[in-house]
Amino acid sequence: GERCISSYTASMASRAPNPPERLSIMEFLSAYVDRDDGSWELDDGVPVMMSGGTIRHGRVSLNIAAVLHAELRGTGCEPFIFDTLVRTGERSLRLPDIGVYCDPRDLGGDGSERVLAYPSIVFEVLSPSTQRNDRGRKLIEYKQIEAVHTVVFVDAARRLMDVHTRAGPNEWHSTILPSGATLNLRNPE
Numbered sequence: 001g002e003r004c005i006s007s008y009t010a011s012m013a014s015r016a017p018n019p020p021e022r023l024s025i026m027e028f029l030s031a032y033v034d035r036d037d038g039s040w041e042l043d044d045g046v047p048v049m050m051s052g053g054t055i056r057h058g059r060v061s062l063n064i065a066a067v068l069h070a071e072l073r074g075t076g077c078e079p080f081i082f083d084t085l086v087r088t089g090e091r092s093l094r095l096p097d098i099g100v101y102c103d104p105r106d107l108g109g110d111g112s113e114r115v116l117a118y119p120s121i122v123f124e125v126l127s128p129s130t131q132r133n134d135r136g137r138k139l140i141e142y143k144q145i146e147a148v149h150t151v152v153f154v155d156a157a158r159r160l161m162d163v164h165t166r167a168g169p170n171e172w173h174s175t176i177l178p179s180g181a182t183l184n185l186r187n188p189e
Contacts, residue, residue, distance in 0.1 A: 022046060022091055025115070033114060039083065045091035053097075053127065060125050060156045061097045068100060071185075077102035080116065087117045088141035096142075097154075098123040100185070103147055118147035121185055125154045139164065143172060150185055 022045025023031070032040040032047050039050045053061070061082065068079035077100050085093040093115065103118035122142050124134045135153060142151045143164070153162040159179035167173050177183060 024091060025087065025093060028093065029115070033085075039095055041085070041095050042091060042093040044089065050095060053125070056156055057097075057125050057127060060154055061123075064098050064123055064125075064154065068098065072100065075102075077120065080119070083114070085115045086119055086122065086142075086145070087115055088138075088145060092141060094138055094141065096122045096138075097125045117145075119145065120147055121150045121152070122148060123152045123154060125156065128157075135162075152183070 023042065024045075025042065028040075028042045028047060032042075037049070038052070041048045041050060065079050065081055072079060080099050080101060082095055082097050084095070084099070086096055086099065088094050096119075099116070099119045100121040101116050101119045103120075106116045106118050124138065126134060139151060139153075142148050143166075149166045151164040153164075155162065161177045161181075161183060163175045163177055163183065165173050165175070
């Protein structure tokens with residue numbers, strides 16, 4: 001679809017210098033996934049290098065992943081972490097901090113064991129330099145994935161979660177949960 005979002009300029013990432021053309025997902029995977037210079041996303045065909053997170057960011061991500069790992073055991077669903085790409089468009093791949101997938105089609109369906117197309121839940125741990133893009137462009141992209149039923153933004157500094165839950169094909173509800181609140185991650189359908 002056509003995008004009405006301004007270009008991505010978050011200071012937490014940098015675009016590849018002068019890409020010759022917009023890359024396909026397969027071109028990106030062969031050229032960028034195994035590079036030693038950092039983690040990369042594909043933003044509408046343009047490779048974007050992601051900077052490393054803080055110790056706090058890592059601790060929050062690890063804690064969420066640990067809880068998900070324990071809670072999902074035996075359910076047929078599995079958590080994934082930052083090095084797993086999520087396909088959000090024809091030429092876009094994102095690196096959410098944590099997520100959950102349950103769909104068996106995601107087990108290497110595109111020839112890559114690093115790309116998911118059918119995640120159920122996506123978590124982004126916010127930082128001052130990424131939250132504008134995470135809550136804007138990425139939220140729109142995640143909501144367009146039919147399998148996604150929950151998108152959670154974790155704001156560790158403010159000790160709250162901004163939870164977006166699918167209520168219908170094109171309807172979403174947003175809830176702010178304070179620290180200590182229980183987050184229900186079951187599919188609402």
